[in-house]
Amino acid sequence: MDRAQRPAAFRPRSSPVQADTSMPCPFCAGNEESTPPALETYGRSGSWLVRVVPNRFPAFEGDQPFVVEHRGPVFTQATAGGIHEVLVLSPEHENGWENLSDEQAALVMLAIRDRVEEHSMVPGLRYSQAIVNSGREAGASIDHPHGQLLGMSFVPRELADEQAGFARFAGRCLLCTTVDAEEDAGYRVVYADDRVLVICPFWSGVPFEMLVIPRAHGPHLHRATPADLVAVGRALRMVLGQLHEKIGEVAYNIVFHAAPYRAPEPYHWHVHVLPKLTTLAGFELGTGVLINIVAPEQAAEELRVAVPA
Ligand SMILES: [Zn+2]
Numbered sequence: 569m570d571r572a573q574r575p576a577a578f579r580p581r582s583s584p585v586q587a588d589t590s591m592p593c594p595f596c597a598g599n600e601e602s603t604p605p606a607l608e609t610y611g612r613s614g615s616w617l618v619r620v621v622p623n624r625f626p627a628f629e630g631d632q633p634f635v636v637e638h639r640g641p642v643f644t645q646a647t648a649g650g651i652h653e654v655l656v657l658s659p660e661h662e663n664g665w666e667n668l669s670d671e672q673a674a675l676v677m678l679a680i681r682d683r684v685e686e687h688s689m690v691p692g693l694r695y696s697q698a699i700v701n702s703g704r705e706a707g708a709s710i711d712h713p714h715g716q717l718l719g720m721s722f723v724p725r726e727l728a729d730e731q732a733g734f735a736r737f738a739g740r741c742l743l744c745t746t747v748d749a750e751e752d753a754g755y756r757v758v759y760a761d762d763r764v765l766v767i768c769p770f771w772s773g774v775p776f777e778m779l780v781i782p783r784a785h786g787p788h789l790h791r792a793t794p795a796d797l798v799a800v801g802r803a804l805r806m807v808l809g810q811l812h813e814k815i816g817e818v819a820y821n822i823v824f825h826a827a828p829y830r831a832p833e834p835y836h837w838h839v840h841v842l843p844k845l846t847t848l849a850g851f852e853l854g855t856g857v858l859i860n861i862v863a864p865e866q867a868a869e870e871l872r873v874a875v876p877a
């Protein structure tokens with residue numbers, strides 16, 4: 569708390585994503601031929617509202633299995649096949665998640681569910697990572713709001729660590745317990761409706777970090793009910809809108825976490841919202857210790873949104 573400062577002390581940082589904006593945007597309606605053909609589109613007949621296309625520069629591709637190879641005492645490498653897709657959030661160039669309509673946010677969530685479901689049936693794949701990077705500081709390289717879906721042949725470290733955390737927590741589910749405890753306490757709650765709770769977690773590592781938890785317990789996003797997916801999409805829109813209103817144009821990452829397809833319990837799917845207001849510097853990279861200068865209670869107070877009637 570000693571390091572706490574007023575949120576206004578942050579200069580919102582959002583630099584132009586693209587240095588060169590003279591090229592036509594590949595994700596705008598009308599420019600569909602500048603991406604590979606769509607894997608899936610959503611929307612009423614005629615024009616699309618959400619579009620999923622293969623990534624032109626994939627981090628993972630092909631169907632080689634995950635094989636670790638030791639090429640010397642300290643030279644270990646692994647081949648990793650997989651899938652890397654881009655999810656165009658809307659035909660509108662300006663609309664980030666905070667500006668999506670409820671209908672549009674719902675379509676995006678349903679598209680994520682469908683793609684993860686599809687990935688889960690591909691032999692050799694074990695886990696899908698869905699992300700949205702918004703703003704250059706958060707890693708976006710194309711202005712047009714979009715997410716990415718990576719189907720992977722291994723379970724990444726962060727997920728394995730979280731799974732271990734769930735397994736260590738004795739008794740009930742860690743996040744079901746968190747929902748009850750945070751609602752009792754109240755002061756870290758940002759948003760609550762009958763399906764979703766959004767909190768600034770007790771363990772927040774970065775200023776204004778948020779955790780979106782569906783109340784219905786389930787390890788898999790791709791098995792969630794449509795009503796819960798719609799509610800999570802709407803909660804994201806509300807809290808991101810509030811973040812922009814209170815803090816200004818800030819870059820952020822949205823990270824969707826669900827259990828590996830075939831190692832489901834104990835786990836409870838959820839979404840991290842990680843605003844990029846600070847930079848990981850030498851101390852953080854060297855020690856893995858994050859110094860968060862805004863207490864989560866203070867962040868929640870600033871961001872709290874009332875549920876619309
Ligand atoms: Zn565009």
Ligand SMILES: [Zn+2]
Pocket residue numbers: 741742743744745784785786835836
């Ligand atoms: Zn749970």
Ligand SMILES: [Zn+2]
Pocket residue numbers: 730825838840
């Ligand atoms: Zn997580």
